[in-house]
Amino acid sequence: MAWSEWQTLPLRSPADAAVLAEILDGGQAFRWHRDAAGVWTGIWGDCAVRLRLAAGAGLQWSAPAARAAAAGPALAEYLRAGDDTSAEADALPWRSDPHLARCLAAFPGLRLLRQPLGETLLGFLCSATKRIAQIKQMVALLAERQGAPLDAAPSAFHRLPTWVELAGASEADLRACRLGFRARHIRATAQFLAGHPGWLEETAAAPYPAARDRLALLPGVGAKVADCVLLFGAGRPEAFPVDTWILRAMARHYGLSGWKPAQVAHFGRAHFGPRAGLAQQYLFAWERRHRE
């Protein structure tokens, strides 16, 4: 397949190679892969894109030639290229929080993505008690076996299946994607969403507490997955997902040993403020880098 020429995409708040890896492959999205030359290939919605950091030229992208015209604006939206994410980080309470201050310093340019809502939900429905590498494997199998090819050509990239498509898959089809017990949840959620067009989008547009509560009505979606969907797939930075890494971070650095996830989530939103979810991503990156 033919790729377009490399084009520069200026990020208002740039990131180096390590931070770019954290953005693309740090647990927000599950469809980015880096080759030996350091080129990233990623798929979201009906877009496939390659990214690289070129010395002196910053972030560059290329897309399948037939789709390159649409890919540029879609990529800018996905990466929130024009948003002043450094100002967003600077507005966090790092001046009175030494641990947050060193997290910000350790990952300059870290940002929240703006991913498609439905596939963010699918990714995080796969995430329960799985490592990121294994979530990526499940998502890859779902795309390969259940998702339509992006182009008519064989061996092309596949998008993820829509919820309507997933509703038509059998649980055996889903279990063949190595989903384990998550297959039942994904199938039940698919059947609900297929029967309620627009429900997901309405939910994401609701005020934060209502949106979170409504998402948690879906089978397999609890507080943590709901927060991830809102944070990474709906542009809702007040969401504060609490997983095992955040529990550990808050115990180690904030004295919250023994606190329950719901208590930590409440503390996080109160302490870090209206962009608590951005702080959460910094804490998450720090904790994973400093795992024992």
Place this chain on the structure above:
DNA sequence: TACCAGGTGGAGT
């Protein structure tokens, strides 16, 4: 081998 992984839902207090 035993334990853990970007949890959730159901059963039993």
Place this chain on the structure above:
DNA sequence: ACTCCACATGGT
């Protein structure tokens, strides 16, 4: 309301 634990699968 809170605690405990099964749930599939793969890696260390």
